[in-house]
Amino acid sequence: MHRYIIKRVLMLIPIIIGVSFIVFFMMDMAEGNALDLIGLDFSEEKLAELYHQYGYDRSVFYRYLLYIKNLFHGSLGTSIIYKKDVLDLYLQRLPATLKLASASVLVAVVLSIPLGIRAATHHGSLTDNASMVLALVGLSMPNYWLGLMLAVLFAQKLHWLPSSGDLNGIWSLILPAITVGTGLMATMTRTTRSSMLDVIRQDYLRTARAKGVPEKRVINVHALRNALIPIITVVGTEMGKALGGAVVTENVFAWPGVGRLIIEAVNQRDTATVTGCIILTAVMISIVQLIVDILYAFVDPRLRAEYSTGGQRSRRKTGPRAAALGLAGKEGAVA
Amino acid sequence: MKKRSVVVLVSLLGAAMVLAACGGVAVAADYEEHIVVAIDTKPTNFEPSGNDSSVLNRLVYDELINYNKVTKELEPALAVKWEWVGDEATVLHLDLREGVVFHNGNAFTAADVAYTLSTNVNANIANYYDHCDIQGDYSVNVVLKAPNADFVNLLTNTLYAGVKDKESCEADPDNGSAIGTGPWKLDLEHTIPGDTIELLVNDKYWGAVPTAKRLTLRYIDSASSRLLALQNREVHAMMSVGETDVEAVKADPALEFKSGSGVGPAKYYFLAFNMMNGAAKDNLYLRQAIARAIDNEDVILAVGDEEAEVSDGAMWGYDAPYRASASDFKTDLSYNLDEAKALVEKAKKEAGGALPELHLISNTSKSINMNHCLVIQEACRKIGVNVVIDETDGAGVNAKTKFNAGGYDMIMHNIPLETWPTGVNRLMVKGNGSNNRALLANEDVEKKLFQATASSDPAVRDKLYKEVQVYVHDNAIYVPSYYGSRNGAQLAGVEGIVWANDGYPEFTYATFKK
Numbered sequence: 001m002h003r004y005i006i007k008r009v010l011m012l013i014p015i016i017i018g019v020s021f022i023v024f025f026m027m028d029m030a031e032g033n034a035l036d037l038i039g040l041d042f043s044e045e046k047l048a049e050l051y052h053q054y055g056y057d058r059s060v061f062y063r064y065l066l067y068i069k070n071l072f073h074g075s076l077g078t079s080i081i082y083k084k085d086v087l088d089l090y091l092q093r094l095p096a097t098l099k100l101a102s103a104s105v106l107v108a109v110v111l112s113i114p115l116g117i118r119a120a121t122h123h124g125s126l127t128d129n130a131s132m133v134l135a136l137v138g139l140s141m142p143n144y145w146l147g148l149m150l151a152v153l154f155a156q157k158l159h160w161l162p163s164s165g166d167l168n169g170i171w172s173l174i175l176p177a178i179t180v181g182t183g184l185m186a187t188m189t190r191t192t193r194s195s196m197l198d199v200i201r202q203d204y205l206r207t208a209r210a211k212g213v214p215e216k217r218v219i220n221v222h223a224l225r226n227a228l229i230p231i232i233t234v235v236g237t238e239m240g241k242a243l244g245g246a247v248v249t250e251n252v253f254a255w256p257g258v259g260r261l262i263i264e265a266v267n268q269r270d271t272a273t274v275t276g277c278i279i280l281t282a283v284m285i286s287i288v289q290l291i292v293d294i295l296y297a298f299v300d301p302r303l304r305a306e307y308s309t310g311g312q313r314s315r316r317k318t319g320p321r322a323a324a325l326g327l328a329g330k331e332g333a334v335a
Numbered sequence: 336m337k338k339r340s341v342v343v344l345v346s347l348l349g350a351a352m353v354l355a356a357c358g359g360v361a362v363a364a365d366y367e368e369h370i371v372v373a374i375d376t377k378p379t380n381f382e383p384s385g386n387d388s389s390v391l392n393r394l395v396y397d398e399l400i401n402y403n404k405v406t407k408e409l410e411p412a413l414a415v416k417w418e419w420v421g422d423e424a425t426v427l428h429l430d431l432r433e434g435v436v437f438h439n440g441n442a443f444t445a446a447d448v449a450y451t452l453s454t455n456v457n458a459n460i461a462n463y464y465d466h467c468d469i470q471g472d473y474s475v476n477v478v479l480k481a482p483n484a485d486f487v488n489l490l491t492n493t494l495y496a497g498v499k500d501k502e503s504c505e506a507d508p509d510n511g512s513a514i515g516t517g518p519w520k521l522d523l524e525h526t527i528p529g530d531t532i533e534l535l536v537n538d539k540y541w542g543a544v545p546t547a548k549r550l551t552l553r554y555i556d557s558a559s560s561r562l563l564a565l566q567n568r569e570v571h572a573m574m575s576v577g578e579t580d581v582e583a584v585k586a587d588p589a590l591e592f593k594s595g596s597g598v599g600p601a602k603y604y605f606l607a608f609n610m611m612n613g614a615a616k617d618n619l620y621l622r623q624a625i626a627r628a629i630d631n632e633d634v635i636l637a638v639g640d641e642e643a644e645v646s647d648g649a650m651w652g653y654d655a656p657y658r659a660s661a662s663d664f665k666t667d668l669s670y671n672l673d674e675a676k677a678l679v680e681k682a683k684k685e686a687g688g689a690l691p692e693l694h695l696i697s698n699t700s701k702s703i704n705m706n707h708c709l710v711i712q713e714a715c716r717k718i719g720v721n722v723v724i725d726e727t728d729g730a731g732v733n734a735k736t737k738f739n740a741g742g743y744d745m746i747m748h749n750i751p752l753e754t755w756p757t758g759v760n761r762l763m764v765k766g767n768g769s770n771n772r773a774l775l776a777n778e779d780v781e782k783k784l785f786q787a788t789a790s791s792d793p794a795v796r797d798k799l800y801k802e803v804q805v806y807v808h809d810n811a812i813y814v815p816s817y818y819g820s821r822n823g824a825q826l827a828g829v830e831g832i833v834w835a836n837d838g839y840p841e842f843t844y845a846t847f848k849k
Binding site for chain 2 (some may be wrong): 030031032033034036037038040041043044045046081082083084089092093111148151152155156159162163164165166167171251252254256260261264266267268269
C-alpha cells in the first residue's frame with residue numbers, strides 16, 4: 001500500500017512538468033502579456049525594469065526554465081497583476097472552491113444514488129424511464145443557463161436566496177451547489193443504475209434472497225456495496241473536476257473560487273497565476289484520485305488483499321484501478 | 336397641588352428626555368452600518384499608483400489636492416496651500432495639513448509626500464518628478480525635471496498622488512502600501528483581492544467621518560448579475576448598468592438610475608488610424624472619406640447609450656479650456672455620404688488603383704465596442720471600402736497599439752475624461768503617450784505640446800493646444816465619435832454616492848436608510 005502511494009506521489013513530478021509546460025507556452029501564444037496590460041501608463045524606465053525582472057526581455061524558453069527552477073525551490077512565482085505570491089492567492093480562493101465542490105458532490109450523491117437504485121430495481125418501469133429522462137435533462141442543461149434561471153427565480157422573483165458571492169453563509173452556497181450538482185447528479189444516476197443492474201443479476205444475491213435476507217437488505221447492503229466501486233470512481237472524478245473550479249458556475253454566481261481566479265488571470269495574461277493554479281489543481285485532482293484508490297480497498301476486500309500483497313496480482317493484469325473496475329479478474333464477489 | 340405640578344412637570348421633562356434620547360438612538364439606527372457595492376473593475380492589489388481602481392483608491396487614500404467636479408475648482412486636501420516658486424513651473428511649494436494620521440496611527444508628514452512621488456511608476460509623474468526638498472514636517476518643495484504647469488492637476492488624482500505611509504511601505508513591501516490616510520481602511524484579513532474588498536471606517540479621519548461602519552466592494556463581472564444582486568437587495572448600489580437593462584432599472588420604483596449627467600460625460604469615443612504602419616497612413620483622402628462616411632448618430636443608436644452626445648469634431652475634453660471648435664478647422668469632416676464617395680475616388684487615384692482592405696480592432700471587453708465597429712464597417716461598405724473587424728481583448732489591444740506598434744489599420748477606442756482639462760487628451764497625440772492609439776509621432780506636435788505644458792500663460796497654451804487639435808482634425812488622424820456616459824444604479828433610499836463623470840463613483844459617504 002505504502003509503495004503504491006509513494007509511486008503515485010512520484011508520478012506527480014511528470015504531471016507537474018507536463019502541465020506547466022503546456023500552460024506556460026499556451027499563455028505565451030496569446031497576444032500581449034500582463035505588463036502590456038498594467039504598464040500602459042508606466043514610465044519607460046519602470047517598464048524596462050519590469051520586463052527585465054519578469055524575463056520578458058528574454059525568450060519564452062528562458063522564462064520557462066526559470067519558472068521550473070523556482071518551482072523546484074518551492075515557489076510558484078509572483079503574480080504581476082495581484083503583486084502577490086501565487087500560492088497565497090490560490091490558498092485564499094481554495095476554501096470557496098472546496099466548499100462548492102463538496103456541496104455539489106453532496107447534492108449529487110444524495111439525489112443520484114437513491115434514484116439510480118430505484119431505477120435499477122424497477123428496471124423498465126415508469127420510475128426507471130423517468131429517472132433516465134431526468135438524468136438526460138440534467139446532462140443537457142448548460143450550467144450557465146441553469147444557474148441564471150435559478151438566480152432569476154430564487155433571487156430576483158422570490159427573494160429567497162442570494163444571487164451571487166459568498167457573503168451569506170450556507171444560503172450563498174445553495175444555488176451554485178444545485179447548479180453544479182445537477183450535472184453531476186445526472187452522470188452519477190446513470191452510473192449507479194447501470195452498476196446496480198450488473199450486480200442485482202448476480203447469483204449471490206439470489207442466494208441471499210433464498211436464505212431469507214430481507215429485500216431491503218439485499219439491495220442496500222449486498223448489492224449496493226458491490227456496485228459502489230464504479231460510483232466511487234465517478235464521484236472521485238467529478239470531485240476532482242469540481243476542485244479545478246466550476247469555472248462557468250463561479251462566474252455566473254460571482255463565486256470567489258479558483259476557477260474564477262484562473263479565468264480572470266487568463267484574461268490578464270497573468271502566466272504565473274494561471275500556471276501555478278493549474279499545477280495545484282492537477283495536484284489536488286491526483287490526491288483525490290489517490291484517495292479514491294484507497295477507498296476501493298475499504299469497499300472491496302479483494303483489492304485490500306491485493307494492496308497488502310503489494311498489488312502483485314493486479315500488476316500482472318492492468319493495475320489496481322482496473323482491478324477495481326472489474327477488469328483485472330473475476331474472482332467472485334464476497335457477499 | 337403645587338408640589339404635584341412640579342412632580343408632573345419633572346416627570347414630563349424626564350419622559351421627554353428619555354424619548355429624545357430614544358429618538359437620537361433611533362436616528363442612528365435608521366441607517367445601515369454595512370454598505371455593499373457591486374463594482375465592475377476589480378481591485379487586484381493595494382498599490383495606489385500601480386492598480387487600476389480609482390474607486391478603491393479614493394476610499395483608502397487621500398490626494399494632495401482635491402478637484403471639485405461640480406465647481407471645477409481645485410480645493411485643499413492633504414496639501415492646504417500650493418504655489419509655483421519662481422516664473423517657471425519647475426518648483427511647486429506645498430504646505431501640508433497638520434494632525435493627519437495614517438490608518439496605522441503614524442503621523443502624515445512631508446517625508447511621506449516625497450516617498451509617494453518618488454515611488455510612483457506612472458509616466459506622468461516619473462517623467463517629470465525629480466526630487467523633493469523637505470523644508471519641515473509640513474512644508475515641501477517638489478522639484479521637476481522640466482516645467483509642467485499641469486503638475487498641480489496630477490496631484491488631484493490618487494493614481495498619481497495617493498499618499499502612502501513611508502514607514503509601513505519600507506517595513507512591509509507586500510502590504511505596507513495598503514495603508515493610507517483616507518476615510519476607509521482596508522480590512523486585509525477579510526479581503527479577497529480581485530473579488531471582495533472589505534473596508535472599515537477610519538474613525539480618526541481628518542475630514543468628515545462616514546456614517547456607515549463597514550463598506551464592502553464586490554467585483555461582479557457581468558452587468559446582469561450586478562443588477563440581479565441589486566434587485567435582490569444583496570448590494571446597495573452597482574456600477575455600470577447594462578445597455579439593455581437601463582429601461583428596467585428606470586421602471587423599477589425600488590431602484591434609482593444614476594448617471595454622470597450634470598457633471599459632464601465620462602468617456603470620449605473615437606476612431607484612430609494607425610499613423611505608423613497602417614494601410615491608410617499615407618492616404619489622407621481615404622481617412623477623410625471614412626470620417627465623412629460615419630454618421631455618429633447611428634453609432635449612438637447602435638451602442639444604446641441614451642446619455643451620449645455626438646462629438647462636434649474637437650478631440651479635446653468635453654467642456655475643457657483650450658478646446659478647438661468648428662471655426663478653427665480648415666476641413667469639414669462632418670457626415671456626408673456624397674462627399675465621402677467623392678473622397679474615395681480621390682483616394683483611389685492616390686493609391687494608384689484599388690484601395691486596401693482595412694483591419695479594424697475591436698476590444699472585446701464590452702459589447703458596445705463591437706456595435707460601434709459594425710457601424711463603421713457598414714459605413715465603409717457604403718463608400719466601397721472593405722473593412723475587416725479583428726476582435727481582441729484589453730491586453731491584445733495594448734500589445735498592438737503601444738508595445739508592438741502595428742498589426743492594424745484602425746482602432747475604435749475611448750479614453751476617460753479625467754479631472755484636469757488637458758492631460759489625457761495630450762496623451763492621445765504625444766509620441767509615447769499611453770492613449771496614443773494612432774501611434775502618431777510628429778515632431779511639430781511634440782514641440783507644441785512641450786511648449787504648452789511648460790507655459791503658465793493661458794493665452795499661449797490656448798494657441799498651441801488649438802494648433803495641435805486642428806492638425807489632428809484636418810489630417811483625420813482621429814475621427815471623434817461621441818461623448819459617452821457611465822452609469823450606475825442604487826436602491827431607493829441610498830444617499831451620499833457621487834456618480835462622478837470619470838466613471839468612477841465615490842462611495843465614501845454612502846448611507847442607506849433602513
